[in-house]
Every structure is written in C-alpha cells, then in structure tokens.
Amino acid sequence: MDDGKPQNFIQQIIRQDLEEGVVSRVVTRFPPEPNGYLHIGHAKSICLNFGLAEQFDGVCNLRFDDTNPEREEDEYVRAIQQDVRWLGYQWHGEVRFASDYFDQFYAWAVLLIEQGKAYVCELSAEQTREYRGTLTEPGRNSPYRDRPVEESLVLLEKMRDGEIEEGKMVLRAKIDMASPNINLRDPVLYRIKRRPHHRTGDKWNIYPSYDFSHGQEDAIEGVTHSICTLEFEDHRPLYEWFIENLPVPGKPRQYEFGRLNLNYTVTSKRKLKQLVDERHVDGWDDPRMPTISGLRRRGVTPAAIRNFCDSLAVAKTDGTVDMAQFEHFIRDDLNANAHRAMCVLDPLKVVLSNVAEGETEMLTAPAHPNRDDLGTRQLPFTREIYIDRADFSDDTALSRKKFKRLVLGDYVRLRAAYVIRADDLVRDGEGNIVEIQASIVPGTVGEDPPEGIKPRGVIHWVSATENVECEVRLYDRLFLEPSPGAGGRNFLDSVNPDSLVIKTGCKGEIGLAETERDRHYQFEREGYFYPDSRYSDAGRPVFNQTIGLKDNWAKGGN
C-alpha cells in the first residue's frame, strides 16, 4: 500500500474508514452488464476495484448486473469472466448475478408498497415523460400516485404473473415529483418485460430497474465501497434512499470517478457493437478493437494494461488520455520481455558472391539483448539472403546520417552476422531493382571490421533458403480523428480505411516456425508482433503487429 505514490481520493476514504472502524474489511465489486465485451475503459474499473481490495486486504466480487433480459446473453457472461481472469484478477467466491436476488427485490418492492412508498402507475411511457416535467420545470404527480396500497399490491402481482401487457404498468417509488434531481421524481422500480432471462428463464415477467437493484445488490453482498462512474453521481441520492428505506443487511457507500477516455478510439459498448454488427471490424476481438479480447489478440499483455491503468489517476475529472500513454506501457512491457527475431516484411534478394553455394553457417544470436535468461537462437547464414526493400538504396549521394542502411558501393552490418558491401544490382525490364550483388567482409561476425570499413548501420536479414514464410498484419489506429463522432458527426465517418494492411510473403527467421502461440516477439527494427490466434496455421504463421517500435527518425520526415 505504501509505495510512495500519492493516494487517490478513494484510497484516502477507505483508509480513513478503516482507521475509524467504519468498516472492518473492504469489499468492492466489478458489476458489468453482460450485454457486450469488456474494453479498455472497463479495465480501469477492474484494476481499480480489484486493486483496492488487494491493497487493503479486502475482497472484490464479480457481479453481473443482469436486470435487463432484452440485451443480455450468456456469451457475454463467459467472455467477461475470461477477460477478468486474463487480466490477472480472481474474484471473491462465486460469480454473483443480480438475478440471484430477484426474489428479495420483489419482497422489498412489496414492502415499499405496504409502507406507502411505492405504487403501481398506469401512465404510458409518453405520459410518464410528460408528467416528469423538464430540467427547469417540476413534474406533476401521477393520478395513480395515491391509489390504495391493496390495489398496488394486487397489480404488482398481476404484473409479475404476466397478466399485464408490456408498457401498461410500472412500479414507481413515491419520492418527490418536484425534486430538482430528476432521478427522484418517482423513479421506476419495476417494468414489465415478458421475455425470458438468460438465467431465470421465464420465471419473471417483470424486471427491476438499475436504480432499484444496484444498491441492494451491494448491500446483500456486503460491499462497503461501491465505485462507479461520474454519470451516476445524480443517482447517489436515490441509491441512498433505497438503502435507508429498506431493511438491507449493509450500508454500502457509492463513490464516483471519471471514466477512461482514450483518443483515436471509442469506448462505448453501443459503438463497439455497431462496429462489429456492421462489419467494420472482424468481430469483438478484432485486433484493432479496444476490447480486452481485441487487445489480447493483438498482443497487448495484461501487465501492460494493468500498468497503464495504474498510471491513470482516479479522480473526478473527465478527461481524455493520449493513446501515446497507453502505447508507452505496451512497449515498456514488451521491450522488457519479448523475444527478438528477424522478419523481412518486403523481401529483396541479396546474393553474396563470396559465400559458397549450398553452404550454411549457423550463427547464434541472443533472444534478448540484455536478458541472458531468455537464451539464444540459431540463424542459418547462406549465400542468398533477403533484406527489406526499404533498407537498400542505389543513391550513393545519400548521407550516412540520413540513411543508415545499405547503399550501393557501401557497407552495412547484418544484424548478428557479417558486414557486407553492395557491389552491384540487377534490374528487371521495368527498371525495378530485383536483386543486389554483394560480398561479405570475412571475420566480421561479432568482430569490428578492419580499419577503413565503416558500416552505415545495422539492418535485419533472413536466409533466402532457410526461413519461414509468414503473413504479417500491420495495424494503424481505427479512427482518423482524435474524437470520433465529435461535433455531432457520425463516428463511422472517421473510420480509418487503412487500419489493416496485410503483408504476405514475409520471410521470418527459422525459429518462428515453432512459434509458441503465446510468445510475444520483437521483430528487430520493425516492432512487436504476436501470433494470431485465429488465422495462424502450423506451417504458415500469421503475426499481428502489436505496435511498432518508437521511431524518432521517421518523425523527422527524412
């Protein structure tokens, strides 16, 4: 707990509650609605809730807020659990469901009616809206507000038993139609939805609203600190109203923090679902999606996500974090742990005239420049190799500072191998360079070249005869604009048409043939890559680019 970092306001509150004995053990919860996949924004909430429990020796529950059968599905329940576990968190005890408490909620609804604090209202949805008033004008009481308790009791039963049509009646709390806080203008407690629920089947024809559920769920589970996002701030008085007016077994307190917004992406389940449904992406786990499953498939590690979330302040400000901040933590973890490998994305053949045909020299390179524990890899060196097209130029006037690669007539170091010189080139009928003729400087493996030979730089390469053919998928941000959909425009208009570039015919070093599914790589000088879980074949791996290397040189524009 005492890691020197400043305490956020929730940590301060918890510490004080513990010191003053207000609570003896911290209980938090992560309460997703199973109506979509988890995304990076949820990760902040997950890290916060599970993190708080960890820091204060408490526990954190995973509870599905499944009070609306219209859009909730088991598929989401499973995916969400997988994502939370993948992030490295274990919830306390069994998974909880709001639907586990439906009987209790119903009993409490009856109690409120009996106490004259709730009533069945027969206003239509439109009428209810009219009666509610506006932001500046108070609402009016429903004509059903003072109906006899008995009548409401009977009607609620009929609602429950499926005898009333959807939309004809709701159960409402009797609070204050003139409250400046609209949430207190007789909010709906139960609405009729005559459809099966993913867990309770067709047992219920009515379902509790969020407001009538959340606080009670927390109370039942002994949650002490119920942390939610800013937009629920207005609901807190209602949350407390239920806690105070119902014989609940606990007194949870609600605290709100600012949700995570990231630029150049969207974190709204509705928009993400739309991207999936309209096939702008290849499913919820498309590597371009900011979903946990998308990030996982892309090759982002749980540690990177957790470190990023820990770097985020928990406060009440509503800002937008730079994607660069997230990218920093992705690179930070991958740089420390990813195995290095060489892969030529755009192959150009180089024939080394002074290397014997058919001869293979096995070279050894470390799997990581400063982590011996990761071992070494074998690199077959042969007469014909591939380098990347972008690493060669026939413009001999290019300065050494501007182009640290292979230039006709000059020297370059092949990573973990020889220094070579480009002697000549071969063009096809259209003038395109199709082959480089070069020669190695003998004795330069692991050794500096003789006086006078100054390689311009170091480039990656792969044997032309002993390599693994692979596909590489390069990704760019999904949106062209920092805030997609800003200014009332359609967020889909700024979808980046070039966010996925598929490179086939890439040549990877032989070790990539036996890629372990779960191994993160750095393709040297290119970026970080991760085998795609869907399209990789045993013989032909497909690599997703997790993120490129930081490239200060490219930025200069030269």
Next chain:
RNA sequence: UGGGGUGUCGCCAAGUGGCUAAGGCAACGGGUUUUGAUCCCGUCAUUCGGAGGUUCGAGUCCUCCCACCCCAGCCA
C-alpha cells in the same frame, strides 16, 4: 433557464493555506548502442479558468463571473 460535477504545462495529473508548483506521457537537445529501439543525462508552468477580496503568506479560504461534462430510458 433547474440539479449534479469539473477546471493546475500539448495530454494525464500531485498538491488537503507556509521550504524554489511532484510525477508520468509527449516534445526537444546530448551520450551509449551490432535494433534510427532500449538505456542514460538534460530542457520543458515566476504560474494554477478569469476578476476581485481575506491573510504576514492562497493553486489551496471567500465573492462574483466564465468554460466544459452529466441528467428529462419503462438502459446501465
């Protein structure tokens, strides 16, 4: 024009009336380097949305003003 919130460097932020306004990201210099990566060093707010006021002393307290976000689902 009702209610609830928020405003500290390009971005995220610490700061809880008293040493020279933390830190991270980004950016920009320089060094190391068989990855134009990593790593290392350095630069980067006389000023805290604005204006008044209280105080020996204010980003921190008071007053007024301004800007932005959320709320009128039988969504969560």
